[in-house]
Amino acid sequence: MKNVLAFFGAFNPPTRAHLELADFARRETGRDGVIFVPSRTDYIRNDQQKDAAFSGEMRLAILCRLAExxxxxxxxDMELRQPSQPRTxxxxxxxxxxxxxxxLLLGTDKLPELSGWRYMPDLIxxxxxxxxxxxxxxxxxIIEEDPFLRDLKDHIRLLETPDELRNVSSSAVREALREGRQDSLAQMVPEEILSMLDPSFLPAGPRPAACPP
Known part of the structure; x- marks a missing residue:
């Protein structure tokens, strides 16, 4: 595997839609595979302000189970091993x-942020x-209305995603976990990781400082 898409994210936890989107993008672009890059837990809690986060070890174990x-x-796990959240x-x-x-594989929700990322436009x-x-x-x-992105549009490939894959909601999974809605969970996450998802592994915890992408 050489030509890959790098899929960065919290994966807190990964959903069926995460996997289906990644595989869809891989097939559409003719890449060999997709590398999932989970973020550090302190970054998820502090910078992204998630309501709660599985530990890095748990999210890594879940992703590895799916990759099997x-x-x-x-x-x-290269970002999880760093002392602070690395730049993308x-x-x-x-x-x-x-x-x-x-x-870099990302969603439209990230496009407006790119001009503020460090190492731009080199990354693109x-x-x-x-x-x-x-x-x-x-x-x-979004690209046409953003001068920064418009100048770099030749380096950005756009994929028209099927409607059923557009909404990726790990937060809905966490809510279903807390409420014990097993039927909803079975629809949102792959069957092989259902037994790994336990609301007791979702401490809100403190929010230490972290770096942006």
């Missing part, structure tokens, strides 16, 4: 040093971006 039956899926560009460079040719110019529609947002409209 999906030959196109890889998981790396730094992690992409690390993947390249390991022999991969990665492009060196690695390229594959953008998948999330919610009702239009990738093309």
């Amino acid at each position: 039956t999906r030959p196109w899926m890889r998981v790396t 560009y730094v992690t992409l460079c690390a993947l390249r040093r390991e022999g991969f040719t990665p492009s 110019l060196e690695f390229g971006i594959v953008c998948i529609a999330r919610g009702n947002a239009s990738c093309r409209r």
Whole structure:
């Protein structure tokens, strides 16, 4: 596996839609696979202000379980092993040093943030971006209305995502966990990880400082 999409995120926890979106993007772009890159827990709690977060160890174990039956899926713990949340560009460079040719896979919700990320526009110019529609947002409209993105649009590939894959909601999974709605959980997460999801592993905890992407 060499030509890959790098899928960064909390995966708190990963859902059926996460997996289906990743595989859809892989097939549409002709890549060999998708590398899932889970973020540090303190970054999820502090910067992203999630209501709660599974530990890095738990999210890694869940992703690895999913990868066992999906030959196109890889998981790396390189961000979890760092003392603070790395910049996305730094992690992409690390993947390249390991022999991969990665492009960044992200959703439309991240596009407006990119101009404020460190190491821009180098990240887009060196690695390229594959953008998948999330919610009702239009990738093309967002790019055309943003001067920074408009100048780099030749390095951004847009994928028209099937409607049934547009809403990825880990927060809905966490809510169903707390409320004990097993039927809802079975619809949102793959069967093989249901037994790994326990609301007792969702402490809100303190919110230590963390770095942005």
